[in-house]
Amino acid sequence: MPKVTLNHFEAALLFALFTSIVFGVVTTRTDRDRVIYGVKSFGYFLLALFAIGWLMFLSHG
């Protein structure tokens, strides 16, 4: 099994991507709504990633 070494950002980005795909697929409504939900979910993940990242950076002085 090859070894993969990712930094925090890459790991969080991939986590957000795969989770958003599944969130998009399992929502009710139409295919168009599923795509919108998936993209929105990915956007929120990114927003939280940067916001929490900056918060941690600033709180550490």
Next chain:
Amino acid sequence: MAKEKKPKEPLPPLKQWLGPVALAWFVPGGGHFLLKRHGRAALLLVAITAMFLLGLMMRGTLFQPKTGDLLTTLIYCGGFLGNLASGILYMATVWFGYAQPDVAGHVHDYGTKFLVTAGLLNVLAMVDAFEIAAGRKS
């Protein structure tokens, strides 16, 4: 004014949903394939399998059920159930000896989270397969 409760929907017959839900657990996206939702099935298969494999390649660890104080029980038993929810991916990992010991490091830690999350995402896929099989959604 009190909000009116929606009447509970009766559970559909077991044979109507057991097959798709069982297959959805065993193979990620399998329930959707059985229900002829091929596009969604492929997306689930790729996303969940990729997450699980990345977790393994980051040398994440699989949980073993362990009891002790409340937090230990919750983490280890919950983590084990999360891993088990990945179906064949979990079983193949254990059978072929790819389960790895717990080691310190942020990459391994991410790997462990990826492995558990893959299982939890598969639970969402199973619920979706159930709702489609029961005729509650398309």
